[in-house]
Amino acid sequence: MKEKESVTYRHMLEKVESIITQVSSSDVDLDEMVTKVEEGYQVIRKMRERLLETKGKIEKLRSEFEEAELPKEEQ
Amino acid sequence: MHVAEVGILIYYECSEYAITISGKTYPYREAIKALGGRFVGHDKTWQVTRSEANLAQVEALCASLGGGPLPGAAPSTISDFAPENQSPEGIEANAPPPVAPPSPVGLTLSQLLQQISGAVNATFPHPVWVTGEVQNLNFRGDTLYLSLAEQDAIRHVSQSITVNAVIWPSVYQKLCQQHGKEALQGVLQDGMQILCRCEVSLYKGRGSISLSLLDVDLSFTKGKLALEREKLLRELRSQGLDRTNKSRELARMPLRIGLLTAEGSRAESDFLHQLEEGGFPGTVLFLPTPMQGEKVPKAVSQAIDQLVAADCDLIVITRGGGSAADLRWFDGREIAYKIATCPIPVVAAIGHHDDVCVAEEICFLRMKTPTAAADFVISCFQPIWTRLDECREQLLVRTERCLQQNESQLTLLGRTLHHGWQHSLTRTQQNLEHLQGELLERFLREILRLDRIFLRLEATVALASLTTLHRREEFLRQKARQLWEGFQLGWHQQLAKVEHAEKGLVACDPSPWCAKGWTKLTFNGTTVRSIEGISIGAKVSTRLLDGNVHLRVEEIHPVEKNKN
Numbered sequence: 036m037k038e039k040e041s042v043t044y045r046h047m048l049e050k051v052e053s054i055i056t057q058v059s060s061s062d063v064d065l066d067e068m069v070t071k072v073e074e075g076y077q078v079i080r081k082m083r084e085r086l087l088e089t090k091g092k093i094e095k096l097r098s099e100f101e102e103a104e105l106p107k108e109e110q
Numbered sequence: 111m112h113v114a115e116v117g118i119l120i121y122y123e124c125s126e127y128a129i130t131i132s133g134k135t136y137p138y139r140e141a142i143k144a145l146g147g148r149f150v151g152h153d154k155t156w157q158v159t160r161s162e163a164n165l166a167q168v169e170a171l172c173a174s175l176g177g178g179p180l181p182g183a184a185p186s187t188i189s190d191f192a193p194e195n196q197s198p199e200g201i202e203a204n205a206p207p208p209v210a211p212p213s214p215v216g217l218t219l220s221q222l223l224q225q226i227s228g229a230v231n232a233t234f235p236h237p238v239w240v241t242g243e244v245q246n247l248n249f250r251g252d253t254l255y256l257s258l259a260e261q262d263a264i265r266h267v268s269q270s271i272t273v274n275a276v277i278w279p280s281v282y283q284k285l286c287q288q289h290g291k292e293a294l295q296g297v298l299q300d301g302m303q304i305l306c307r308c309e310v311s312l313y314k315g316r317g318s319i320s321l322s323l324l325d326v327d328l329s330f331t332k333g334k335l336a337l338e339r340e341k342l343l344r345e346l347r348s349q350g351l352d353r354t355n356k357s358r359e360l361a362r363m364p365l366r367i368g369l370l371t372a373e374g375s376r377a378e379s380d381f382l383h384q385l386e387e388g389g390f391p392g393t394v395l396f397l398p399t400p401m402q403g404e405k406v407p408k409a410v411s412q413a414i415d416q417l418v419a420a421d422c423d424l425i426v427i428t429r430g431g432g433s434a435a436d437l438r439w440f441d442g443r444e445i446a447y448k449i450a451t452c453p454i455p456v457v458a459a460i461g462h463h464d465d466v467c468v469a470e471e472i473c474f475l476r477m478k479t480p481t482a483a484a485d486f487v488i489s490c491f492q493p494i495w496t497r498l499d500e501c502r503e504q505l506l507v508r509t510e511r512c513l514q515q516n517e518s519q520l521t522l523l524g525r526t527l528h529h530g531w532q533h534s535l536t537r538t539q540q541n542l543e544h545l546q547g548e549l550l551e552r553f554l555r556e557i558l559r560l561d562r563i564f565l566r567l568e569a570t571v572a573l574a575s576l577t578t579l580h581r582r583e584e585f586l587r588q589k590a591r592q593l594w595e596g597f598q599l600g601w602h603q604q605l606a607k608v609e610h611a612e613k614g615l616v617a618c619d620p621s622p623w624c625a626k627g628w629t630k631l632t633f634n635g636t637t638v639r640s641i642e643g644i645s646i647g648a649k650v651s652t653r654l655l656d657g658n659v660h661l662r663v664e665e666i667h668p669v670e671k672n673k674n
Contacts, residue, residue, distance in 0.1 A: 048604075048607065048608075051608075054615070055618065059614070059618055064632060064635065065630045066653055066658065069619075072615050072619045075615040076612075079612050083605075083608060086601060086605055086608070089601065090601055093594070093597050097590070100590055104583075
């Protein structure tokens, strides 16, 4: 289940935009609207988490790279 | 000779050696044959050897058939008929009296022939010597039949006079004993002129003269041949033709020999065998040619022409045997002139040692036998072979001398070469050592030079490498910065999108409105925005904050709109 739900960042963004489009429609049912909105919030939450996770990884890589540069500069 | 009257079926007449049966003899031929009779075709008569027994049987046969002897006069013994024993008066005394014609109208043929026969017998009561040319000689059984011919010189016509003749077996045997069979056969040949002693008789059946040979003078024939031979030789000598072939130049090496002889004869085998034994190196063109008989002159003449055309060096005419009488063909004009005018030397080994024919007289060389002729051919090569042997010896000696000289020179050259080679090798070794040292020195010098160059290049490369490396490292650091900056930018953009999406969701979230009591009505899944969309009694749905509510419309009250 987790693997099936593991979608790329792009897919999540497209999904959120689709939800917003659907919710913005005047013919949507209220119940459905609420459901969609809740789903949208969940996707956004995941996206934030992914962003934070990515930022953390890149910062780690950068720090490792800079640490590797330091001995050569000292030489 | 006894002669009977004509008019009976068959009759006979007797001569000294034979009984002649004539008339209608065909139905009784077997009986006559049984008596030893031989049919004479040209007379249409039968000849039976006279003997007491045969005469008695013939008489009995003719008597049984209504025949008998023919009447006529005959000498009682042979010796009485010898010309030397006859006198003219005796000849007349022996002449039969004339016969009176039996018929007043004239003589019958038989009577005529009888008178003629009588006249012949009276004229020739004894055997006479006659000359003539032998023609149509042939044996029928033991009897020899021939014709004697003569050109009619008196009447100057080309037609010859021919008289039939016969030699009875007993006479033939006697002549063979007397003269020798070979000598006799040498004379009794077609074309030969002979002098013979004959009984002259008239053959009444044909009305022709018939001669019965009793003897032959061989010396006459030989003398005539010898005269003709001498005449021809004189004729050739007068023209100088007896020396022409002798003066032909014989090739030093007669390698092409033309051979004329009978095919399969002893002469052929002897000649060829002797040539082979002698190691003859050339070729033999053999033309089979008859060496006896009347075809010899033409055959030999044509063969000589063929050999001349074939460009032979020498012609050999040879025969191994045969009678001396056959030599007469080589005494003829045709062969003599052919040999005399032949441009090629002709060697003849034809006759016996004491019989030299004209061809042998005038040819280039006469040899006694085919073997001797072959030896002559071989002898032509002897000087050349001797000379070749001498040359071979000289060549051997000179070659050996030359070889020895060359060997000495080679030995000297070998020593010189050896010394020279050693000296050259030593010099070459020294040069090589010198070159080796120089090469090594140059090599070391070059190594040092290259080493210095390599060191310089190494330093240059190192320096260039460090510079390049620093440049590359700076490039990478720049790229890392760009990457971080790009990431940051993108991340913030994504965050902005998320926040924007969140705001959109917030804007669409009905929960706050629901918390304030607002809701949305739906009828059959459709949002109700106006009272006109529904009617009283319709079932509508709505959602509150914490659940759904299903309602039924009971009353509808429109709201007045603001006119401002």
